[in-house]
Amino acid sequence: xxxxxxxxxxxxxxxxxIFSTWTYSTTAKSVKSMYQLYENHCGDDDLKKNIRxxxxxxxxxxxxxxxxxxxxxxxxxxxxxxRPKASLEEIxxxxxxxxxxxxxxxxxxxxxxxxxCSKAMAQSTREDIAIMYGQFHQDKAQSALKMLRxxxxxxxxxxPPLEVGTPKEQxx
Numbered sequence: 001x002x003x004x005x006x007x008x009x010x011x012x013x014x015x016x017x018i019f020s021t022w023t024y025s026t027t028a029k030s031v032k033s034m035y036q037l038y039e040n041h042c043g044d045d046d047l048k049k050n051i052r053x054x055x056x057x058x059x060x061x062x063x064x065x066x067x068x069x070x071x072x073x074x075x076x077x078x079x080x081x082x083r084p085k086a087s088l089e090e091i092x093x094x095x096x097x098x099x100x101x102x103x104x105x106x107x108x109x110x111x112x113x114x115x116x117c118s119k120a121m122a123q124s125t126r127e128d129i130a131i132m133y134g135q136f137h138q139d140k141a142q143s144a145l146k147m148l149r150x151x152x153x154x155x156x157x158x159x160p161p162l163e164v165g166t167p168k169e170q171x172x
Contacts, residue, residue, distance in 0.1 A: 008128045013072050017129055020120040021065050026077040027116070028062040031109055036083035038106065041097040043088055046150055054106065054143060061136055068129070100156040103147065110144040 013021070035055045042048045066076050088096070117137035124130035151157040 008126045009071075011126055013068075013074075013129070014125060016123040017120070017126060018069075018072070018074055020116070020123065020133075021068055021129070022074060022077060024116060024120065025062060025065045025069060027113075028058050028065065029077065029079045031113075032058045032062065033080040033083055034109075035106070038097065038102045040083065040086040041088065041091060042099060042102055044099040044154065046154075047099050047103055050143070050146055050150060051102075051106065057139055057143065061139075064132060068132070099154070103151055103154070103156050107144065107147045107151065110140050110147060113140045114144065 032055055035051050035058065039048060039051050039055070042051060069076055114137060117133045117140060120133040121130045121137065124133065148157070
């Protein structure tokens with residue numbers, strides 16, 4: 001039996017899979033730390049609920065990619081320290097992040113995560129790795145939809161300029 005024709009978990013990871021997975025682990029650790037910070041700054045209950053769900057989601061993803069790296073003999077990236085819990089009232093007003101800023105950053109992170117998952121899926125030769133990133137992609141897409149709805153409900157969404165038609169005198 002040749003390479004890439006047996007049990008996928010017994011096949012070696014190629015350099016692209018290793019780099020994507022190691023980078024994903026690094027990013028997951030950083031994002032989890034930042035979301036813990038956002039949770040401290042967040043005043044909106046709905047946004048805070050989404051952030052808590054995302055912390056759980058990224059923690060599960062981090063565990064999966066770290067396990068994959070360990071199984072393949074790849075060293076893990078360092079983890080930042082857990083963020084301590086803080087009361088929103090303890091944060092001075094000038095140092096406090098707004099809920100809108102937090103929501104925008106979380107939405108941006110989710111968009112970047114979708115791209116990272118798509119890239120990792122596309123370059124994978126191991127089906128188990130492609131499937132893992134496919135699941136992450138699906139979870140992020142659902143989370144991004146929740147954030148989009150929240151941004152619309154709260155009035156935080158700032159749409160780009162809308163095309164409503166070109167005046168006739170400018171069409172010449």
